[in-house]
Amino acid sequence: MRQITFREALNESLRYNMRNDDRVFCWGEDIGVLGGAFGVTAGLINEFGPGRVIDTPLSEIAIVGAGIGAALGGLRPVVEIMYIDFTPGCMDMIINQMAKIHYMFGGQSKVPMVLRIVTGAMGENAAQHSQSFYSFFVHTPGLIVVTPTTPYDAKGLLNTSIASENPVIFVENKRTVNIKGEVPEENYTIPFGNADVKRQGEDLTIVATQALVYDALKVAEEMEKEGVSIEVVDPRTLKPLDKETIFNSVRKTGRLIVADEGCIHCGIASEISALVAQEIIEYLDAPVIRVGSPDTPCPFSPPLEKAYIPGKQELREAIAKIM
Amino acid sequence: MRQITFREALNESLRYNMRNDDRVFCWGEDIGVLGGAFGVTAGLINEFGPGRVIDTPLSEIAIVGAGIGAALGGLRPVVEIMYIDFTPGCMDMIINQMAKIHYMFGGQSKVPMVLRIVTGAMGENAAQHSQSFYSFFVHTPGLIVVTPTTPYDAKGLLNTSIASENPVIFVENKRTVNIKGEVPEENYTIPFGNADVKRQGEDLTIVATQALVYDALKVAEEMEKEGVSIEVVDPRTLKPLDKETIFNSVRKTGRLIVADEGCIHCGIASEISALVAQEIIEYLDAPVIRVGSPDTPCPFSPPLEKAYIPGKQELREAIAKIM
């Protein structure tokens, strides 16, 4: 099958949805002529014009807030905030408005909006351009949180997100944006709350998200040679979370590592550990190990950044602890 | 010993620190003549004048941001944001500036600032005035997160917070503000990272925060009659977290419930469960149960709000599951 990048898969989904539904439009900083900081909206302005692919002022509160308003007015906004690091600037709109409007008005209104954000540390961008705190959004009732890994996941989940009646936080990890994978030309969707077992195994489950899925797969290959059979489960959406697929894997293997690029404390890795400890603890044969970013801001200096980003080394150490 | 309310204990600490250190000042909305939405700053403007007890414009970004600036300029700001629900409006200042300045400038600057915020659901204030998402701040490296329960804790921890060189998020739960307790007249401090065993027990550990500590103590009394001996551990600061005291208790009882008013997913209750599952799982004789707010915004209607707020009933159900 055809191989395209994660970025291209998203671009294809946007194009498809904009062609098929006039209500869909995009706005954000530099998404027009420049095609977005990571190229996801490249070329869309040529096909759909500046009335549907809109470069906005540098005003994140308004970018998200007016996105919500446009959704209330009947449109289907796909809004880009360049880096997750800039969402604290518009967090009120996300947490207090986008997430709550449907509920607090008793179901009268809906906010069918997709908020695309880029996360992760890469390329020495330091403390304010390297974060991964989407667990905030999991902690917030009312939001869907989507974390696609492969180009296939990206296209299917963005299609589902744009079609959704709910507000969606769509998380794109920097380190996966240029990775290629098989993606059908035709359109398809992937339901929310549907984890993907990216690799089958018997001895140990690694639940991993985004870039860490690739790392986990590589480490699993290595470990296969050492006789350890690792199953890699990718939740793909953190909210709703496909507990059953995770639980089934842990019931089989009895051992669990949860790996997510966010800081560990109160992150999704903690959540998944806690769920297992609450609901199927009797299946555990070993401690549940979390792998994530250390409890520090992201440093600039290349060797420090390298040490900061969780990856294969941290996974190997975690495996060593429980195998 | 003298009994005063939580509110009065905080007021006493503020007064003491302002008398003893000219660098300490307070600002926030309505903290002057009105004495704050919950009365914590009552009367301070009379003693210290409007130059040190400052009513600000309705500008949360600036309230926090300029607080940071004042700290950089050598002062010791005690900043009030009326409800935690308004911190998303200034989250950039908290997450990207306050938490990171010391680190990203390589330790050159410090932000010795206390950010006081009120949390919790009470009195039918609905979705935008009832939240408890301080777990965001635990997920953010660089912040201290303080959650005092009793008036004694409140005074001692506020003293420590104001003396601290680090940025502190100081969380005040609505339901505890008017509760009385013994508080020495003289000044004292309580170190960060020092949990308090609020009740000794043998069969089950409840780690609880703030209002839920009171609920846990009541339920523990009830259960005592039924022959179940419950230990109640109050972390008092969520970051740093006194793991050892929690672990020692769980090592003794083998059973753990974690109760916190925040929403459960990715909250501090998940974090504490995950820590136990990672570090001392072998001591557990039962699943770890989390008690918290449901995964919904807080509704207005009195019976719904009542059902929303976690309390004795939820604790009893949790106990029933594992005893």
Add this chain to the structure above:
Amino acid sequence: MQIDNETKIRMLKEMLKIRSFEEKIQELYHAGYIPGSMHLSTGQEAVPVGVCLNLLKSDYLLSSHRGHGHVLAKGGEYKYMMAELYGKKTGYCGGKGGSMHFANVKIGVLGTNGIVGGGICIAAGVGFSIKYQKSEKVTVCFFGDGAANTGAFHEGLNFAAVLKAPVVFIIENNQYAISVPRKLSDCVEDLSIRAAGYNMPGVTVDGNDVMAVYETAKTAVERARSGGGPALIECRTYRWHGHHAGEPKDGLVYRSQEEIDSWKEKCPIKRLREALIAGNIITEKEVDTLEKEFQQELERAIDFAEKSPYPDAEALYENVYIDEG
């Protein structure tokens, strides 16, 4: 501008509708029937009425925490509002919202907001949706003088200006943000001067003069409707009561009785009422009848609210997400 007598009578009627509601619910609140917290707009009635008389049912409205008057002026009905204030299932939001979170999408009320300034950027986007759909609706957005100092105000007005969105922003300047007076909050005489920063019209008007508000809003609404883009109107007014029902001393902690009394003298209803009676446009007796009718309607609304059930227990978990079929 010539305002016809019918419109003038309607102004009086709408203001009385709001005043009657606010005074009644204040009583009910103090008697313990209404839970939560409420922000009354008594004394400020000319603003919603003067603005909303320029709107069609299909136009949109967003409002603040002090929103009862806006909802009523846009066509809100006593009984569903009362039921909402009581937290009942039959309320506009099924009891989920309460005083700070009214919405009635059918009459264009997209929501009051518990976050000060929370509706401003949303309004810009609602305006954009109108333009995008090539419809001729208008959006109005009400907020206070305090809200004019939020970052959202700046971003929302600039965004609306850049998009040329049909939005009329209304500052209800009642001189205070809770206890904080204007002089501690900003340094300008007229907040409407800030419109210049977005190159949109900005006007300050006597917010207790319903006809002046009406005329000023008319210009802005017509301009927006015909593609002229957004505008900012500052209405100077005053709230008679404390910031919220039940505030200690009802606002006297930070305001003087003389100040309050001087504004009561400038009551927008008294002013119009006297003018209409003097002009033989309405009689004393007709006004009394109107007031009585509102009282009766209020009694029926209270009855409706009291007899309505609370939401079912499951409602707590409903409307968090829409089922993805």
Add this chain to the structure above:
Amino acid sequence: MQIDNETKIRMLKEMLKIRSFEEKIQELYHAGYIPGSMHLSTGQEAVPVGVCLNLLKSDYLLSSHRGHGHVLAKGGEYKYMMAELYGKKTGYCGGKGGSMHFANVKIGVLGTNGIVGGGICIAAGVGFSIKYQKSEKVTVCFFGDGAANTGAFHEGLNFAAVLKAPVVFIIENNQYAISVPRKLSDCVEDLSIRAAGYNMPGVTVDGNDVMAVYETAKTAVERARSGGGPALIECRTYRWHGHHAGEPKDGLVYRSQEEIDSWKEKCPIKRLREALIAGNIITEKEVDTLEKEFQQELERAIDFAEKSPYPDAEALYENVYIDEG
């Protein structure tokens, strides 16, 4: 205003100091020596120099992501800046910050900022601390035209105005926020008009005329220092290169070569240099010598940076919290 020759020479020198640095690090970046991303201020040198010549070492400065020029103009030294850009332990921030997070507290540089508009409210508070301590310092805060559309701009300027804090806010209006031109970002001619919304002086000045910048800033700085409160200065300028080093086509995707060339014609350095030479204030040769000296200093700085060690591995975990004794 009469500007003495010494000051004029200093202006030229400081601008050359910045230009030389920016051009050299651009080379180094493209050659792969400097990691991360950097925002060059080539073409904008008159702004930091014109402003900072009015400051004392003890005055404070906050800046944006495009901050090298500000740090240099406030007294930053090549070698520590270079080491920081290389991510070395000897850099101003021990390698933790990099291009977007320079600080040198000793010379009053409280920080550049990776968040656009992130320094504005902080500056208001730094200004407050000066007033509170009855000191006579001044704070300047630099940011771009894009930043002027953030909520933080509005809240920060209003806050500073209300507190009468000694802060001079400088908009470096280089016409673009990355690829987004002013005409899609705001609707005004002069961004300085927004100062009226805070009742502070607002002036727009030719940001490529260092003497004009100097004089305008002088008035504002002196006013702030003597208790007159904050001011806003908009400097019209242009960045010659792409938004960041390494931007595809170096900015030509969204700008024309003619536009860029026309601004290069208005080069602030060329302008001053020609004027000073024509006025016999400096000779061609002296300028060459100056430039050579900067080149030599740069070589030494590179050497220093290259030979410096990276931070120790433990540094990752240091400076998160200060030990509570």
